[in-house]
Amino acid sequence: xxxxxxxxxxxxxxxxxxxxxxxxxxxxxxxxxxxxxxxxxxxxxxxxxxxxxxxxxxxxxxxxxxxxxxxxxxxxxxxxxxxxxxxxxxxxxxxxxxxxxxxxxxxxxxxxxxxxxxxxxxxxxxxxxxxxxxxxxxxxxxxxxxxxxxxxxxxxxxxxxxxxxxxxxxxxxxxxxxxxxxxxxxxxxxxxxxxxxxxxxxxxxxxxxxxxxxxxxxxxxxxxxxxxxxxxxxxxxxxxxxxxxxxxxxxxxxxxxxxxxxxxxxxxxxxxxxxxxxxxxxxxx
Numbered sequence: 001x002x003x004x005x006x007x008x009x010x011x012x013x014x015x016x017x018x019x020x021x022x023x024x025x026x027x028x029x030x031x032x033x034x035x036x037x038x039x040x041x042x043x044x045x046x047x048x049x050x051x052x053x054x055x056x057x058x059x060x061x062x063x064x065x066x067x068x069x070x071x072x073x074x075x076x077x078x079x080x081x082x083x084x085x086x087x088x089x090x091x092x093x094x095x096x097x098x099x100x101x102x103x104x105x106x107x108x109x110x111x112x113x114x115x116x117x118x119x120x121x122x123x124x125x126x127x128x129x130x131x132x133x134x135x136x137x138x139x140x141x142x143x144x145x146x147x148x149x150x151x152x153x154x155x156x157x158x159x160x161x162x163x164x165x166x167x168x169x170x171x172x173x174x175x176x177x178x179x180x181x182x183x184x185x186x187x188x189x190x191x192x193x194x195x196x197x198x199x200x201x202x203x204x205x206x207x208x209x210x211x212x213x214x215x216x217x218x219x220x221x222x223x224x225x226x227x228x229x230x231x232x233x234x235x236x237x238x239x240x241x242x243x244x245x246x247x248x249x250x251x252x253x254x255x256x257x258x259x260x261x262x263x264x265x266x267x268x269x270x271x272x273x274x275x276x277x278x279x280x281x282x283x284x285x
Contacts, residue, residue, distance in 0.1 A: 002231045003031040005178045007058075007089055007098065008106075010036045014043030015267025016217035017078060021224035028228035033072070035061055035092075040069040044118075045216055045265035048156070053081050058088045062095065066228070072101050074231040076223060077130055079108040081118065086126025094214035095132055102230055105134035106223040110142040111186075111214075125246045132178055136236065138223045140186040144170055160189035164196065164205060169189035171198035183226065185219055195222070197240050204237050208248040212255050217267040218247050221243070249273055 002148060002178050008017040018034050025032040035058060036189050043051040052094035074085050075097060080086050083262075097103055107127045124146065131147055145152045148170045164187065171182035175198055187194040192207045222243045250270040254262070257269060 002031070002073040002228075002229060003033050004076060004093075004227060005033045005070075005072045005139065006075040006076045006078075006227075007034060007037060007052040008076070008091065008108075008220070009040060009081070010034070010195070011040040011043040013041070014045065014216045015222050015264055015270070016043050020080075020217045020267070020270070021076065024221055024224040024277070025228040027274040028225070028232060029278070030228040030231055032224075033065075033070070036086050037079060042051055043216055043265060046263075051081075051281045055082060055085050055088070058085065059091070062092050064090070066095060069246045070096065071098065072096055074102040074227045076103065076104045076106065076227045078106045078220065080123060080126060083120070083126045084120035086123065087129060089130060090126075090133070093130075097133075102136065102225060102227065104135050104136040104138065104227045104230075105130045106138045106219065107131050107143045107147060108219075110141055110146055113156065115142075115146065115229040120239060128281075131174075131180075134178070134180050136183060136226065136230070138183045138185065138226065139217070140219065141167065141184060144174070144182075144184050148174055163187060163189075164194070166167070167196050168198065168203045168275055171196065171203070172201075183222075183236065183240055185222060186214075195240055195244055195284055197237050199236050202237075204240075205243050206244045211248075211251050213264050215251060215254070215264050215268045217270075218251075221247055221250075221268075221270060246270070246273060246277070 006021045010018040022032045036054045109127050112150045141155050181199040184196045193210045194205050194207045197204045225243035226239040250268040253272050254269045
């Protein structure tokens with residue numbers, strides 16, 4: 001069985017980060033080995049939450065995995081709560097990433113033009129260093145702008161066709177640093193949301209109707225889906241297409257099964273469609 005390490009936070013409520021990644025990766029027939037960066041009562045989109053920082057234990061966990069002679073076919077990194085965690089994750093990658101191990105960095109640090117309050121300059125720089133090591137990077141358009149050193153408004157202020165053109169330009173710029181595949185999420189038009197894939201000069205766009213606002217965890221689901229699918233032999237393009245379809249169906253189910261009082265922070269009902277992923281992870285273009 002293929003095996004992945006997923007370095008992210010664990011939230012009791014919100015269906016994001018590890019609570020999204022573990023079931024999706026598992027349903028795709030890949031083992032998920034979680035390394036928490038923090039443990040939260042619920043994700044930060046709620047009015048209040050409790051958070052236990054896991055920095056002091058992360059290296060201890062990694063050291064125990066080294067004693068087990070652990071090896072991985074894929075590594076996924078997400079949210080970090082401080083720059084020291086970035087350094088620990090860099091060391092983890094150097095210790096565990098082989099030539100046959102796929103590294104996906106989800107640069108979780110910003111949205112809607114704003115860097116998260118819990119991130120300082122050192123934390124942002126840590127995310128940038130991790131992205132430079134990645135085989136696949138999955139930013140939203142705010143994070144793409146940060147990684148490329150441009151202003152968010154240079155993307156968001158454009159009409160949709162020009163927005164896609166700018167995303168392609170920035171993806172090409174970012175990819176040239178280390179040849180990584182750039183998967184950009186949350187590219188909005190009036191009626192659709194697009195996800196783009198820049199892969200070795202080829203630029204593909206996958207769309208679905210915009211429904212119900214910005215739900216918690218959809219980016220985490222996409223990153224986990226892409227990692228497990230690519231580890232299983234799929235191309236990034238095939239992985240993204242399937243992930244977009246899966247997320248769209250899950251959002252439709254969420255909206256049909258809940259009323260207007262439903263909080264977007266609760267996440268989406270992706271569990272309903274996990275069965276569709278079983279035994280279906282070896283497709284190639």
